[in-house]
């Protein structure tokens with residue numbers, strides 16, 4: 282259980298967690314981006330496996346997914362490439378349920394494990410539909426991270442925190458991924474509620490876009506996930522250096 | 538009880554069966570959605586269950602269906618078409634409802650639910666524009682704010698319906714992502730809903746989506762099949778038709794129709810979009826060529842590639858241009874209780890012309906697929922002399938310009 286143990290250890294050492302999101306298969310050098318953000322101080326890295334119909338994603342990640350698919354990205358190739366990135370930082374894939382179901386629960390979980398992927402986030406697989414996948418993931422040693430939303434009831438939040446592995450993903454707003462001008466008013470409350478419900482690491486994500494927002498959100502939880510703001514830099518032509526610089530900037534904002 | 542007829546009161550038959558636990562029809566269905574939507578789906582399920590069992594709600598819906606939508610719709614005996622095909626054809630005339638398609642049945646029910654839940658805004662997806670028009674209509678009637686998501690490709694080919702929606706006070710949002718058709722319109726509606734769910738109802742237009750939608754939409758559409766069954770009974774001296782046919786996009790008119798005949802021995806046939814031909818790969822035949830998967834919140838049959846990426850559907854008709862089918866249809870197909878076949882664009886155009894010239898009824902391109910299938914199969918898998926009930930889910934005005942252009946090669950002046 283490397284994902285949770287790593288995140289816990291850092292948190293318990295008084296360190297706020299930064300988890301960048303990178304779209305897998307977005308350009309030939311995407312694994313260099315993964316290595317670069319690892320070196321820049323990411324505590325874990327979320328790698329998106331593109332799906333044709335990403336309903337939890339806004340424009341930026343939709344576009345990145347489509348570009349990756351257009352140049353031939355496949356789930357199997359992305360997972361295989363993760364087997365070769367050779368970094369210590371835990372890896373979590375984020376994808377939708379159909380590619381997982383299509384590959385088969387056991388087969389997909391085994392392929393993640395074989396590539397050294399530590400966790401999986403499947404946002405359209407809520408608690409009530411989790412069983413088939415989660416059993417397979419548990420057996421393969423892959424930690425399935427569950428999401429909690431601002432409108433999740435207290436009872437459900439407890440059950441989600443209980444069943445989640447690795448960390449609890451608190452959705453920081455009512456809505457889909459994408460950069461926002463300001464941190465949503467629900468973010469801090471989401472962090473507070475998750476923290477009250479569990480001892481697992483709690484990360485806030487969705488709509489957290491810059492250093493100031495990262496600092497504000499991280500104060501209410503154990504850390505943050507930053508996706509669209511990083512992926513936009515890649516879509517605009519930025520490479521590993523730009524990605525690393527952005528993650529380093531977020532890191533510095535938190536550590537000082 | 539007399540058979541339903543124009544001028545008679547609308548009578549709603551008792552509710553049909555609920556899907557099993559967790560919204561399953563056999564192995565299909567379910568609620569595969571982001572956590573943010575779960576509370577709203579649970580609320581909707583509770584609200585619908587209570588409403589649908591309440592005499593007051595049912596009476597209110599029946600009154601709207603009667604005085605506003607113009608139900609009951611007739612069953613028309615097609616003498617000249619029957620002569621031409623050698624089978625007796627009865628049409629269930631959903632084209633005669635207010636707004637011109639069966640979509641109004643579902644929308645009026647969901648508008649009542651929206652009001653019960655105290656929500657002030659509705660969103661909808663639309664393909665052909667018929668569900669969008671129906672939703673915009675109900676929103677005007679109930680004084681609700683209405684946003685309709687429509688693929689940019691469909692905005693082009695259904696310009697008349699875009700204008701109708703705007704006239705009715707709705708905002709039409711063209712969707713440019715993916716294939717820019719119905720599937721993508723549903724994606725964007727879901728994305729909107731994730732952000733607005735606390736004050737917005739998603740008025741989904743077919744028997745698709747997460748539980749409880751496939752159940753709710755089937756129940757609101759079953760008036761089509763329940764009426765037709767009693768009307769057939771009267772026309773056929775107590776007998777049922779041998780074959781019941783309807784076109785299938787997401788499957789709401791077909792599911793509503795089938796619901797009335799599941800208990801009979803009628804052969805149930807859903808006709809999907811064959812596009813340029815199944816072998817061309819450009820079609821919307823999700824039952825015939827789809828495989829189990831999860832999209833738009835439900836496990837069902839979808840057209841997808843070897844990695845589980847959803848494929849684009851292709852059809853001359855925007856309403857059938859969907860790479861999936863409602864989960865209850867997937868279950869009926871798996872059980873063998875219903876069968877699903879495809880009619881190509883050409884066959885649909887043939888059906889469009891055939892019904893127009895033989896009966897003076899211009900069908901929408903969607904049910905024209907069902908007519909095209911029947912024209913092909915009459916005397917073959919539909920034996921000469923059999924009786925067929927076919928649901929004419931909508932009228933063809935919306936498609937006239939598109940068909941004219943296709944026939945003459947030029948846009949209408």
Ligand SMILES: Cc1ncc(COP(=O)(O)O)c(C=O)c1O
Nearest residue numbers: 667743786787788789790856931
């Ligand atoms: C007239 C008509 N028939 C059929 C359909 C297909 O939908 P469903 O399969 O849900 O009946 C549509 C959808 O737009 C339609 O407008």
